[in-house]
Amino acid sequence: MAGRCAILIANGFFPVTEETRADAVAYPWIERCLHEVDRRSSGVDYEVHVWDSTGIPEHLEAIRSHDRAHLWEGEAEIGPGARLSHRDALDQLVARVGDDVEYLVFLDSDALPVADGWLPRMTAVLEEGKAAIGILRDEQAPRVPPFIHVSCLCIRRQQMLATGVTFGGGGDGDEPSLRLTEALTGTGLAVATLERTNAVEAHPILAGLYADLVYHHGAGSRPAWFYGSTDQGADERMRLLLRRAAFDDFDHLVAVLRGQVPNDLWPVDAEGPASGPAPDTDVGSPVGTAAAPAPDPAMFAHYERGTELGRLEHVNRLEYLRSRTILSERLPGGGRLIDVGGGPGTYASWFASLGYRVDLVDPIPLHVEQARQAAARGAAFDAHVGDARQLDIDDRVADAVVMMGPLFHLVAADDRARALAEAYRVLRPGGVLAASAMGRFFLFGHAVAGNEVRSPGVVERISSIVETGDRPDGWGPFPAHAHRPDELGAEVRAAGFVDVQVLAIEGWFHLLGDISARLDDPASASALLDLLHRFESDPGLLESSGHLMAVGRRPAEAD
Ligand SMILES: C[S@@+](CC[C@H](N)C(=O)[O-])C[C@H]1O[C@@H](n2cnc3c(N)ncnc32)[C@H](O)[C@@H]1O
Secondary structure, three states: OOOEEEEEEEEOOOOOOHHHHHHHHHOOHHHHHHHHHHHHOOOOOEEEEEEEOOOOHHHHHHHHOOOOEEEEEHHHHHOOOOOOOHHHHHHHHHHHOOOOEEEEEEEOOOEEEOOOOHHHHHHHHHHOOOOEEEEEEOOOOOOOOOEEEEEEEEEEHHHHHHHOOOOOOOOOOOOHHHHHHHHHHOOOOOEEEEOEOOOOOOOOOOOEEEOOOEEEOOOOOOOOOOOOOOOHHHHHHHHHHHHHHHHHOHHHHHHHHOOOOOOOOOOOEOOEOOOOOOOOOOOOOOOOOOOOOOOOHHHHHHHHOOOOOOOOOOOOHHHHHHHHHHHHHHOOOOOEEEEEOOOOOHHHHHHHHOOOEEEEEEOOHHHHHHHHHHHHHOOOOEEEEOEOOEOOOOOOOEEEEEEEOHHHHOOOHHHHHHHHHHHHHHEEEEEEEEEEEEEOOHHHHHHHHOOHHHOOOHHHHHHHHHHHOEEOOOOOOOOEEEEOHHHHHHHHHHOOOEEEEEEEOOOOHHHOOOHHHHHHOHHHHHHHHHHHHHOOOOHHHHHHOOEEEEEEEOOOOOO
């Protein structure tokens, strides 16, 4: 390779919200990117410049710890509070590269080299006479002509400066990479394209392999919004699924996209590549692979952020302690237990430690993975991806089914009936169901405790939730249903269960701001738990309880 190469990366996330920030912390693409650059660029004379607009300490640390990376901290360079757009950040970087640099390589933080020699292979194309080489984007043609995209683009520094093109400064809908392509081709220069070479496609835009040199996730730190998309929910689910795959085992994902190993990451229908499948991928079910109903996209996105891990041990300790008491007193002493909607496996670990043979089922691949890690660390149990409405489990095999979550996530009464019917089907006669639900006044209590009731519209929304039980999509992080005790009991009985009891789990005491500290005091904890135990069936406590637990029995053959 003739000269020195500068790789320019603008590190940011979009839009800037608490959620996207949490995403960027959980999935630091910049770290992945720098790792793969390092791994695939040995023997090359290169430097890396990263303009950081995140201020996220983990990102800054990843950049600082990379031997060849120079960190430009956006705020330090431009001023407090300044946050540059991706395009403006790239312009800042171009302006800061030294004269000794021959080639500029623009790289998105979710564009990861996949082949040794990726840099020399791009610069060789420039040596052969092309003015630039970049990822081909043509999905908007003919509305927008095909162009080479700045997500991975190599150009001589002098050539870039000679065009006078900057990335920033355009209006809405302006495509700066197109401006650069046109500035080059308009003066008779030729550009080369890095074309998509996937043997296996996950999605028309996401997870592209380009000239088998670079993988581009395509929506690394932003939601999956694409031109011409007909199903944003499916796009988003696929984005999250591919992101997990990229962070879990990047080489495996690339091998799947190259067609080198069987695709065990997402279902592919007989018609060809899926353009946005539901995330019902079975990640190792011991009991089969039948497709389950798709989970709600907002719920999927919420849980894929990893919010559930540790919930019971910290903010919801009272719920955890009380649920364990109720379950200990009512489940059979051992046997096979199915934990439906078991999340990251906190209860499943406990059940397994008590000697139950546990199968955890959950629709969120991250939860299943976390549960498997918990099972590997402590008492063993199985975990697999699945849905309460269609359990991939034989009839009459379980001694107990625990369902703590699905009934408040399934907003349609029919879906809840399906989930309860499935629990009934897999239980042996005489087997026990314990199913929790969110209490009707739970969201009311939280809105008051958090002083959200002052916000416009909240009073109307809370009134509607109390009247109907339904929190529709858009009123919270996911749609939900809040039960009245009688309603929960009626649903469980309608599924065929007998001896049904509905119990208050934590009352309204989770709303006390210092509840966790009180539970640290053994005298306070045992007094509160004792009182809750005594009044768990009291109608007053039940109606106001944050969560409810219904316990019922599948009738024995002799009943
Ligand atoms: C609040 S978490 C509770 C997790 C765990 N059971 C616990 O009590 O800590 C709700 C769980 O229900 C799961 N879930 C939601 N809809 C489901 C469905 N249709 N089938 C099975 N699980 C579902 C979610 O993925 C999530 O793990």
